[in-house]
Amino acid sequence: MRNLHPAISFSYFAFVILITVVFMHPVTLCISLISALLYAIYLNGIKSLRLTLLVLVPMMLLAAIINPLFNHLGNTVLITVGSLQITLESTLYGLSTAGMLAAVILWFSCYNKIMTSDKFTYLFGKIIPSVSLIISMTLRFIPRYLSQMKKITYAQQAIGRDLNSGHLIDRIRSGGDILSIMVTWALENGVDTADSMRSRGYGLKGRSSYSLYKLDSRDKLLAAFSLYLAIMVIVGIALRLISISYFPWITLNPFSIPALLIYLAFLLLCLFPLLLDGFEELKWRSSRSRI
Amino acid sequence: MALFTLKDLSFTYPQQPKQALSAVYMVVEKGEFVVLCGRSGCGKSTLLRHLKTVLTPHGKHQGEILFDNRPLAQVDLREQSSRIGFVLQSPENQIVTDKVWHELAFGLESLGCDTATIRLRVAEMASFFGIQEWYHKDVNELSGGQKQLLNLAAVMVMQPDVLVLDEPTAQLDPIAAAEFLNQLKKINDETGTTIIIAEQRLEVVLPLADKVVVLADGKVLAQGDVSAISTRLNVTKSPMLKAFPAAARVFLAMEDQTDDACTAGSPKGEHFNREYRGDARFNCDSSIATCPITIREGRDWLMRELAATQSQPSSDQLAQPQMLSTLPPAPPSPVHAENPSDASTVVAGAKEVWFRYERKGADILRGLSLEIHQSELFCLLGGNGTGKSTTLGVLAGLLKPYRGKVWLEKQASSANTLAATDDLLQNKLAAFTSAESTAARGGLCLLPQDSQTIFTEKTIRDDLLTMFTNPKSDISLARADSIAELLEIDTLLDRHPFDVSVGEQQRAALAKVLLREPQILLLDEPTKGLDAAFKEQLAAILEKLKARGVSILMVSHDIEFCAAYADRCAMLFDGDVVSQSATRQFFVGNSFYTTAANRLSRGLVENVVTAEDIIKHLSTLNERQSKSGFPSSSNKLSGTSSVRARS
Numbered sequence: 001m002r003n004l005h006p007a008i009s010f011s012y013f014a015f016v017i018l019i020t021v022v023f024m025h026p027v028t029l030c031i032s033l034i035s036a037l038l039y040a041i042y043l044n045g046i047k048s049l050r051l052t053l054l055v056l057v058p059m060m061l062l063a064a065i066i067n068p069l070f071n072h073l074g075n076t077v078l079i080t081v082g083s084l085q086i087t088l089e090s091t092l093y094g095l096s097t098a099g100m101l102a103a104v105i106l107w108f109s110c111y112n113k114i115m116t117s118d119k120f121t122y123l124f125g126k127i128i129p130s131v132s133l134i135i136s137m138t139l140r141f142i143p144r145y146l147s148q149m150k151k152i153t154y155a156q157q158a159i160g161r162d163l164n165s166g167h168l169i170d171r172i173r174s175g176g177d178i179l180s181i182m183v184t185w186a187l188e189n190g191v192d193t194a195d196s197m198r199s200r201g202y203g204l205k206g207r208s209s210y211s212l213y214k215l216d217s218r219d220k221l222l223a224a225f226s227l228y229l230a231i232m233v234i235v236g237i238a239l240r241l242i243s244i245s246y247f248p249w250i251t252l253n254p255f256s257i258p259a260l261l262i263y264l265a266f267l268l269l270c271l272f273p274l275l276l277d278g279f280e281e282l283k284w285r286s287s288r289s290r291i
Numbered sequence: 292m293a294l295f296t297l298k299d300l301s302f303t304y305p306q307q308p309k310q311a312l313s314a315v316y317m318v319v320e321k322g323e324f325v326v327l328c329g330r331s332g333c334g335k336s337t338l339l340r341h342l343k344t345v346l347t348p349h350g351k352h353q354g355e356i357l358f359d360n361r362p363l364a365q366v367d368l369r370e371q372s373s374r375i376g377f378v379l380q381s382p383e384n385q386i387v388t389d390k391v392w393h394e395l396a397f398g399l400e401s402l403g404c405d406t407a408t409i410r411l412r413v414a415e416m417a418s419f420f421g422i423q424e425w426y427h428k429d430v431n432e433l434s435g436g437q438k439q440l441l442n443l444a445a446v447m448v449m450q451p452d453v454l455v456l457d458e459p460t461a462q463l464d465p466i467a468a469a470e471f472l473n474q475l476k477k478i479n480d481e482t483g484t485t486i487i488i489a490e491q492r493l494e495v496v497l498p499l500a501d502k503v504v505v506l507a508d509g510k511v512l513a514q515g516d517v518s519a520i521s522t523r524l525n526v527t528k529s530p531m532l533k534a535f536p537a538a539a540r541v542f543l544a545m546e547d548q549t550d551d552a553c554t555a556g557s558p559k560g561e562h563f564n565r566e567y568r569g570d571a572r573f574n575c576d577s578s579i580a581t582c583p584i585t586i587r588e589g590r591d592w593l594m595r596e597l598a599a600t601q602s603q604p605s606s607d608q609l610a611q612p613q614m615l616s617t618l619p620p621a622p623p624s625p626v627h628a629e630n631p632s633d634a635s636t637v638v639a640g641a642k643e644v645w646f647r648y649e650r651k652g653a654d655i656l657r658g659l660s661l662e663i664h665q666s667e668l669f670c671l672l673g674g675n676g677t678g679k680s681t682t683l684g685v686l687a688g689l690l691k692p693y694r695g696k697v698w699l700e701k702q703a704s705s706a707n708t709l710a711a712t713d714d715l716l717q718n719k720l721a722a723f724t725s726a727e728s729t730a731a732r733g734g735l736c737l738l739p740q741d742s743q744t745i746f747t748e749k750t751i752r753d754d755l756l757t758m759f760t761n762p763k764s765d766i767s768l769a770r771a772d773s774i775a776e777l778l779e780i781d782t783l784l785d786r787h788p789f790d791v792s793v794g795e796q797q798r799a800a801l802a803k804v805l806l807r808e809p810q811i812l813l814l815d816e817p818t819k820g821l822d823a824a825f826k827e828q829l830a831a832i833l834e835k836l837k838a839r840g841v842s843i844l845m846v847s848h849d850i851e852f853c854a855a856y857a858d859r860c861a862m863l864f865d866g867d868v869v870s871q872s873a874t875r876q877f878f879v880g881n882s883f884y885t886t887a888a889n890r891l892s893r894g895l896v897e898n899v900v901t902a903e904d905i906i907k908h909l910s911t912l913n914e915r916q917s918k919s920g921f922p923s924s925s926n927k928l929s930g931t932s933s934v935r936a937r938s
Binding site: 117118133136137139140143144147148151152154155156157158159160161177178180181184185188189190192193195196197198199200201202203204205206207208209210211212 | 343377390396442449739804807
């Protein structure tokens, strides 16, 4: 997945996340959530997941609880507390929302791991070249400015002016001092950068955008395969082979062979990155063992 | 074929009465390696910037610049972008993008090349420069030397006919600088790319040069091959000579002496006169005995010279020096050498200090111990990554060692502090002392490598005044003025700290630090990017501070500076001091990590640290020879230095 062409990775994540958000079918949600969880574990390891869960679980609970409290649609009343009617439909809807949120967050954590900044820059550079350069320059200069700020603070400490201590007002003032000198510094050094850019022909007409990525045959094959699965899912939804409606009462599509096929297609699509990476790892290991 | 022809080029910056360049005439042939030298502010950058239209400063221009026999202004910008490559001083500022590969592609993207072309050219350059290993890296992860190589490569991908470089190694350490310059030589040799470079490191760059152009005050002082240039500068007694390689300096000084000593009838003197005194003003393309530039040439010359003074006048002048009967005693081993300043009091030190930045990281300091003595200049030398800056951080208390002790004598005699010796303010001192906080006073201050990080205000005066609790009082103003005078920045007080030259910037930063009245001053690479004249000025200031009782510890790569001015030197390696002794012993004891003059004379003349030592030695030899009329024996030579044959 990492060395897949950025356009494919990006469209893949976009599609899966879109389906997860828009189509809140319990089966597809479960598929999406479990696949996202597995892939996130694969990419980030169990440890980092603990942190994610720390945020995820309370958020899920909140979504699951708040929805039935404020949403009174639905015909099946479970409990009545005073004037408050809690319905089965809104409770289930809340749970689905919670699952959806969790899945989306997990997918995004995978997305971040796969779609590094340069891939993103490349993709959008294709569309607007100047934007790609601006992003790249920003990524260059933010760490630079931060390190210069650190250096200034360090230097001031070294001559006995501790900018992190003293009254709040003192600190605000010294923070302002640093900020103002940073602006001067940035402008001063920016002149050099501008010279370097102009000297290398920046501003000439017809700028092109170079990237490291090539669309190879493997990319095309995998793209075709996942596109096929995606079309199956879309057709299934469009033909209402799988469908869900929560209000006024829950109506789920009846179980059928075509529906099962579509679930399978979605499952395959969601597990696609994991299968791909797993397959490549296996291949790598076996090729190594042969050496 | 001339690539660049500058005819009577003059230039004046707006609202400046003086011309920055006046009537510069210069021809650069295709494939030439041209070195442009001169003091800071002599117009080197201004001249170089005239070689590319987009970089040419605004102002009043006169004269003509021809590029490939066409006026430069008529060469269209697209052609200039690719054919004239420009590398500036700061490795950091020139990099535009966040990834190495993107930076390499930047120029070609501007020209609108397609992906396949860019891929090929970038691949070629990355291989030529050995960049493959860091091709995918973030530029932030690169070292200064790597960054500058990247800048060079990023220009080279456009396949320029000429590379113009404006002090490209000023911010680099000696090893990275040498690597960079050798890379230039490789480009010049293997692709025939013309190179025009302004440079301070003449030791390294002069041997590479086909032609040298010396600028002074916007005028061409001399141009020609290295040997001719050095002789010509010698005749005019140009201060530029101080920056020349040790071999050339010794040669020229001796040339001078023979010239003075010889009567008008002496063949050497006559030749000298004819060639250099009456000749053309600018171009001096021939020379008599070729002036040695490299250490090797210098050694050859020195051997001949010594042989000449030792052998019988009638015998072969080029004979090897005879084996002398008594070899001089070997210099005492620096490790066991006794410190001459042992008697003086120790004001601060570190004992078996261990330090690392991250819990699981590698140790940067590994049992470091050192002592700083009262009123001395103590230099800590060492390569990159040996922990020099970390040592300063630990001594300054900014970094906390996890083992070992850093200590500071609390009662370092306060009678010697700056303010106390300041006659002007003697009477106001009492009030001043009580008003000031005692936090860092009488203590220890660190001047970081990048002086720009010291300033926080809009003018140097305001900046100095921020060091006082009561900046508006007369005492504060008077103190700021007196310190400015001490550091020779009193005329710059109303300028913005970023608008003055590197050397001035550094002195302003030093002034600010000194307002803390530190007993101990820590300097991080203070000679970086300074030209020979600024270095001398810095040395004079350090001398003044020492006289006022300040102890100075500086870390540096600059061997020559330390050899000339330090009291004690130490070498840092692998987080610990491996050798520590008085300057002379230190450099005489080392064989590689030592001055050019020492390497020049190793095995030929003992106990040499600076070029002046060799000059002194040779002139005593000459004197003896001319007095006695026949060869001096070894017994007579046992003066400050002695001679032995090269085995």
